[in-house]
Amino acid sequence: xxxxxxxxxxxxxxxxxxxxxxxxxxxxxxxxxxxxxxxxxxxxxxxxxxxxxxxxxxxxxxxxxxxxxxxxxxxxxxxxxxxxxxxxxxxxxxxxxxxxxxxxxxxxxxxxxxxxxxxxxxxxxxxxxxxxxxxxxxxxxxxxxxxxxxxxxxxxxxxxxxxxxxxxxxxxxxxxxxxxxxxxxxxxxxxxxxxxxxxxxxxxxxxxxxxxxxxxxxxxxxxxxxxxxxxxxxxxxxxxxxxxxxxxxxxxxxxxxxxxxxxxxxxxxxxxxxxxxxxxxxxxxxxxxxxxxxxxxxxxxxxxxxxxxxxxxxxxxxxxxxxxx
Ligand SMILES: Cc1cc2nc3c(=O)[nH]c(=O)nc-3n(C[C@H](O)[C@H](O)[C@H](O)COP(=O)(O)O)c2cc1C
Numbered sequence: 296x297x298x299x300x301x302x303x304x305x306x307x308x309x310x311x312x313x314x315x316x317x318x319x320x321x322x323x324x325x326x327x328x329x330x331x332x333x334x335x336x337x338x339x340x341x342x343x344x345x346x347x348x349x350x351x352x353x354x355x356x357x358x359x360x361x362x363x364x365x366x367x368x369x370x371x372x373x374x375x376x377x378x379x380x381x382x383x384x385x386x387x388x389x390x391x392x393x394x395x396x397x398x399x400x401x402x403x404x405x406x407x408x409x410x411x412x413x414x415x416x417x418x419x420x421x422x423x424x425x426x427x428x429x430x431x432x433x434x435x436x437x438x439x440x441x442x443x444x445x446x447x448x449x450x451x452x453x454x455x456x457x458x459x460x461x462x463x464x465x466x467x468x469x470x471x472x473x474x475x476x477x478x479x480x481x482x483x484x485x486x487x488x489x490x491x492x493x494x495x496x497x498x499x500x501x502x503x504x505x506x507x508x509x510x511x512x513x514x515x516x517x518x519x520x521x522x523x524x525x526x527x528x529x530x531x532x533x534x535x536x537x538x539x540x541x542x543x544x545x546x547x548x549x550x551x552x553x554x555x556x557x558x559x560x561x562x563x564x565x566x567x568x569x570x571x572x573x574x575x576x577x578x579x580x581x582x583x584x585x586x587x588x589x590x591x592x593x594x595x596x597x598x599x600x601x602x603x604x605x606x607x608x609x610x611x612x613x614x615x616x617x618x619x620x
Contacts, residue, residue, distance in 0.1 A: 304603055305584045310352045317345035340415055347419035355438045356546050360424030367416035374409025378402055435543045440587070440608065442548035443495055444509040445579030451481045451513040455545060459515060459578075462541040463534035474524035475534055476570060481513035488563040489514050493575060494554035498597040511549070511577035516560070519571035531573040538576055548581035 306314075321342035329335040354360060381402035388394045427434060456479045463475065480486055490511075495504035505511070515538060519527030535551055542549050552575040560572060583606055590596065590609040598608045 304605075305353075306349075307352065310349050313345045313348040313352070317342050317349065320345065339411065340418075343411060344415035344418050347415055348423075351419060351423050354423060354546065355427060355434060356544055357424050357428045359546065360420045360427060364417055364420035364424060367413050367420055370416070371409050371413040374405045374413060378405040378409060381405065432540075435540055437587070438548075439539050439543040440548065440585035440606075441550040442579070442581040442583060442585060443550050443577075443606070444505050444581075444583040445511050445548070445577075446582045447505075447508050447510045447512060447579065449512055449580035451547065451578055453481065455547075456481055456513060456515070459538045459541050462537040466530075466533045466537045468530050468533075469524075469526070472524045472530075474520045474527055475530055475573075476518040476520050478516040478518065478564060478566070479513070480516070485564075486511065486514060489516070489560065489575065492556040492560040492563060493552045493577070494556075495550075495552075496598070497554065499600060502600070509582050510579075512579040514578065515576045516564075516566075517573040517576070518566065519573050521569050521571060527571060527573055535574055535576055542578055546580070547578060549576050549578040551576055 320338045324335045324338035324342060327335045327338070329339050351360070351363070381398045385395055385398035385402055388398055460477050460479070463477065464473075468474070480489055493504075496502060517531050517534065519525075519531070539549050539551070555572060555575055557572045560566070560575075566572065583604060585606040585608060587608050587610050589612050592612075592615055594609060596609055596611075598606060600606050
């Protein structure tokens with residue numbers, strides 16, 4: 296139930312439109328008939344493609360679309376072969392009623408996959424993949440919001456964590472000193488040590504932070520190695536942004552936390568002296584919807600949450616940021 300409510304809450308207007316198209320064309324297809332009826336079949340293909348569109352709407356990572364495309368293209372021949380195989384097995388097993396019924400369900404199931412799902416899935420994957428690739432960095436920058444509620448059960452792999460540090464490693468560094476060090480945490484045990492040392496969303500006075508089930512799945516702690524430098528803030532900002540963009544590209548999200556009980560965190564993880572605690576990046580699969588909106592000049596910059604749990608982030612307009620000097 297929570298999953299359904301959460302999904303509906305997060306659905307955007309475009310998804311609702313596709314959902315309506317899916318229902319209308321689906322009903323129309325069955326009303327005019329889909330058996331040997333080309334208009335009916337076209338309507339059904341549009342309906343199923345729209346359903347796939349609702350599903351992939353929030354995918355921002357091209358690789359996911361290419362995987363779906365590969366699976367859709369493969370599912371056609373595999374579906375046809377398995378359909379014929381189960382048909383033949385069903386004839387052979389006609390004496391055994393239950394087995395014959397199971398085989399005939401499988402036969403029909405693989406027919407539906409091959410004929411009805413492979414095409415719409417491939418079409419959706421192709422359109423979505425091209426669209427997401429074309430949006431590129433600006434699409435990822437839009438997706439890259441500060442998320443503070445996550446699907447805690449969604450794990451973040453060691454491989455992803457190393458990938459994030461690699462993005463930070465490739466980022467610019469003043470005088471190329473590269474003085475940053477990182478502590479990684481993607482286990483429940485270590486996460487539990489970090490969580491109590493962080494402060495969440497100072498403007499949301501009535502909210503004390505994510506509850507169990509919506510806490511981050513991972514953290515990256517940025518440290519300044521005092522043996523290598525003494526000014527870390529610019530490097531930390533750039534490295535953090537690289538990590539967050541990388542997370543957004545993988546369909547994950549995060550939040551920079553600068554408000555840290557530093558002594559408590561140092562003690563909890565036995566961080567030695569000589570490493571300045573700069574920032575913590577909380578990471579996970581976003582479990583909330585965040586929208587950016589324009590603020591009028593002199594408007595309030597405080598982010599807020601509406602009655603549907605949607606987090607609103609007011610941003611100054613571009614024209615306000617540029618000084619005409
Ligand atoms: C340096 C820095 C420190 C931050 N510290 C915190 C923090 O301690 N707690 C928190 O909930 N958010 C923190 N944030 C997130 C900001 O509140 C967030 O970036 C801002 O509200 C704008 O939202 P957006 O990232 O979605 O554009 C921090 C952001 C930055 C850049």
